[in-house]
Amino acid sequence: MEQHLKAMVESFLAFEYFEAEAATKRALEAGVPKEEITKTLRALFLAALERYEEGKYSIAHLTAAASIFEVGFKLAKAEVAPKGKVVIGTLGSSHYLGKDIIRLLLTADGFEVVDLGEIVFPEQFVEAVEREKPDIVALASMIIACLPLQKAAIGMLQARDLRDNVKVIVGGAVTSDRWAAEIGADGWAPDAPQAVEEVNRLLRELKEGA
Numbered sequence: 001m002e003q004h005l006k007a008m009v010e011s012f013l014a015f016e017y018f019e020a021e022a023a024t025k026r027a028l029e030a031g032v033p034k035e036e037i038t039k040t041l042r043a044l045f046l047a048a049l050e051r052y053e054e055g056k057y058s059i060a061h062l063t064a065a066a067s068i069f070e071v072g073f074k075l076a077k078a079e080v081a082p083k084g085k086v087v088i089g090t091l092g093s094s095h096y097l098g099k100d101i102i103r104l105l106l107t108a109d110g111f112e113v114v115d116l117g118e119i120v121f122p123e124q125f126v127e128a129v130e131r132e133k134p135d136i137v138a139l140a141s142m143i144i145a146c147l148p149l150q151k152a153a154i155g156m157l158q159a160r161d162l163r164d165n166v167k168v169i170v171g172g173a174v175t176s177d178r179w180a181a182e183i184g185a186d187g188w189a190p191d192a193p194q195a196v197e198e199v200n201r202l203l204r205e206l207k208e209g210a
């Protein structure tokens with residue numbers, strides 16, 4: 001088991017996408033438990049995210065790490081019922097990396113995530129809530145010009161009588177906890193690990209009927 005995990009770690013750290021994929025497949029074939037593989041990949045990805053925050057990794061490194069995490073995780077994902085459903089998207093702009101990272105970590109944490117992609121407008125979130133019936137809606141805004149779209153999305157959910165059915169979390173580089181409170185969101189987080197914690201908290205609140 002150790003040598004298979006070591007091969008995965010080495011290829012991940014070298015950003016060798018195809019080798020990391022092959023190493024994950026070999027680990028699975030050799031009977032390494034899926035949880036060990038996903039735990040290793042998740043730890044590697046969180047370390048990459050930390051290196052980016054510290055300025056040691058570039059956006060390119062982070063993008064590569066996210067792709068390797070995603071391909072490995074898809075191979076080793078255990079078939080279990082999701083603990084909750086999240087609809088996510090980036091409002092108005094084409095920034096996708098931060099949103100993709102949140103999606104990956106939420107998926108790794110056991111959520112089913114419906115990703116509407118980027119350049120999404122409030123109407124599309126309303127349609128997705130009607131269609132997907134999620135527990136949580138995650139609205140990302142990456143530029144100041146797109147902040148009003150978060151407010152508009154919450155307003156539209158209210159106007160369509162959908163607001164009470166879902167919890168709304170907002171985030172993205174230009175947001176803050178104050179902004180989240182001002183527009184009536186239920187939660188906010190500054191980064192992906194804290195977003196996962198916040199989404200879990202919101203799910204608990206929803207289940208407890210708070």
Ligand code: B12
Pocket residue numbers: 059062092093094095096097098099101102138139140141142143144145169170171172173174188189190191192193195
């Ligand atoms: C990469 C990038 C782009 C890429 C986006 C592609 C991609 N890879 O996603 C491209 C080149 C397309 C781009 C375009 C533009 N960009 Co740009 N871009 C960036 C840049 C350099 C990095 C963003 C990024 O990926 N960061 C890495 C991720 C990991 O961090 P993150 O996105 O902040 O996400 C984390 C948190 O915010 C949080 N989070 C993110 N989403 C969510 C959602 C929820 C619900 C929660 C809880 C948390 C959360 O968790 C994430 C992970 O920890 C930033 C500057 C910067 N250094 O941040 C500018 C930046 C965001 N861009 C900016 C601008 C202005 C633009 C353009 C308008 C420029 C132009 N005039 O054309 C265009 C918009 C184009 C369009 N049609 O939409 C400005 C925004 C300024 C502002 N205050 O409004 C920035 C800040 C650059 C700057 N200093 O001027 N951009």
